[in-house]
Amino acid sequence: MNCSECQEILSRFIDGELDEKRSATVGDHLAVCAECTVLCDDLAEILLQCREADSTEATPPNPAALWRRINNLIESELPAEIPVEEKPRGWRFTFSQAGVAVLVVALISSFLTIVGIRNYYEPPGSDLSASASEPPSTMQRLLSKVGLAETPQQARDRKFKEQQAAIEYWDRRVQMRKANWDHRMRAAFDRNLFEIDQAVNEYTLILQKDPEDQLSEEMLDSALTEKMNLLRQFSEL
């Protein structure tokens, strides 16, 4: 046996897979060949270490957990499926809880009915104290008290800011075009603006003294709307 023949079957020799005759031949060669003996020792060492590593790292497999992990991986890569509606689980209430729930529902529906009927039979125009503009409904007042809607004061301030912003916008446009108007148009515009500003100042002063004066508030709103309309219409010239 030469070296190449020996090295070809060396691995099987170490594993003990050769028959006796061939195993003896390899043994005879190893006895006389230092090179093949070193190779055989190295190979045997490697195989030994591999076996040791296998024996330390291999934990007893958990087939169920492994299958679950594989299954999860497969599901995550599949397109999302339409969820199947689950049958609602029945709520379980005690008798007292159910009674309270029924009472609450009855109260809310009664309240909404009363508000609806009141709004239906008492349109804004029939409010005798009152403003020509639409007053806040009972529901709006309630919501503002709870904090779910803005209070009349907040609404007033917001509207005033919006009006002022609109007035400034239209005023800028008017100032850009005013130079082109004829004298008569300019004079009429100025006279009207002066009258509106007089009214605005008047109502503002009253409201500073009495912030609760609804009539002045309404008139101020009306005068500011007038001013905005005047500016808008003249800005189109």
Add this chain to the structure above:
Amino acid sequence: MSLRVKIGRGWKRSSKTTILLLLSVVFFFVFSAADAVGQKRFSRSFPAGKNVRLQLLNRSGTVTVEGWNRQEVAISARLEAPTAVIAPQLIEGTILINLVKDNQGRGDVGNVNFNVKVPYSCMVDIETLIGNLIVTNVRGGLVRAHISSEGDVTLTNISAYSVQAQNGIGDLFFDGEILPGGNYRFSSMKGNINIRIPFTSSFKLVATAPSTRYISLGSFSNSSMNYFGDGRRVVGKFGDGSSTLTVTNQRGSISFLTK
């Protein structure tokens, strides 16, 4: 000799007079022609259907709308120099005239005085920036007259379910019917508002004159009329209160008259 001189002087006098007369005639014609050139006229007619509506927006000048017994809308206008462009349109039963849009960017445009004849049942919606608005003999569903700045609104012999009149500085006069279920709104910044309606009218009233506190109800004063805000507002009901009447005069008076 003296006679010739007299005759000569007499001739000279008469010739001077003649020349003066001739010059006057020439000047008269020249100025008349100039006036005629300065003012142009516009006229156009449209056939009117049952639910015809006039929507007119003028820049400056007087607008007069009169109802007549013909199914036709006749528009005539006198245009002062520099003359405005008028381009009326008929769109789905509405006659539209918008002088603000048609003359946008033109700073100097002369007055346009409109005279429009409409069928009695026509809905009238007229507006101007400066000038008077007059509407007479209209019984359509709507009459709206709005002056952005200065001018008087005069509405006479009106019978409509919805009437809105508004102006800045100027008087406002309404003479017409208050129909059951109707809505009537009059508003002025400074001027006098006079409302002349039949005693048989029925309405819910909100009248506000915050500055002058002058609200004269005349024959329409009754126990259901209440004053609020130190006399700045009157709220109440007359008759069965089947219509709504809202009158606001920021810096002027409000008076009711019986027809």
